[in-house]
Amino acid sequence: MKFKGIIFDLDGTLVNSLEDISDAMNSVLTSLNYPTHTYDTYQYFIGSGLRNLVSKALPVSNNSQEQIETCFESMVKGYRETCTLKTKPYEGIVELLDNLASQNIKMAVFSNKADELTKKIATEIFPNHFDAAVGLSTEALKKPNPFEAVEISKKWNLKPEEILFVGDSDIDMQTAVNANMFPVGVTWGYRTQEELKNSGAKLVINSASELIDIL
Incomplete structure (x- = not known):
């Protein structure tokens, strides 16, 4: 697909x-x-x-x-x-987003960080890259609850299975599974490859450029 x-x-x-x-x-x-x-x-x-x-x-x-x-x-x-004093994109991320944008791939951010802070960081560090940046507005909607992810798919008019969900933690992989999206784990974040696979990752990547190959 x-x-x-x-x-x-x-x-x-x-x-x-x-x-x-x-x-x-x-x-x-x-x-x-x-x-x-x-x-x-x-x-x-x-x-x-x-x-x-x-x-x-x-x-x-x-x-x-x-x-x-x-x-x-x-x-x-x-x-x-x-929140943006020391925070920086990981190596290859900006180039990845530019590449995806050139292919007209829809992109969004979904974080368990407070909604206000998620939007601030996403827009300041990655201006004009994302269709939406959604953070935590109420504890009931915290990942691995897939509600916000599914809402994004509806706004895009895409089926969940047409969407990659990319994250670095077990929570992200569980969210992807719950949303019926394709779970992709990344190893440059805060968790291990083993944890990602055990939590449902169908693919684990070691560099941002590998995501291009998937697409």
């Missing part, structure tokens, strides 16, 4: 945002005299939304719902100002 559209995850797939996210959360932890975490640790906190990341970063002894919400608000406030 000829694929006519691609939905990309954002963090760990299109951009390396690890340091900006980690720095913002560590700033909150430092302000409360809580232990901070390394970048290597944060890469396993990313993928299920910033609220979930805050919960994982907080000490077990200070992890009440009230504390999570307070720290989440502080983290997002700081991150909003610095």
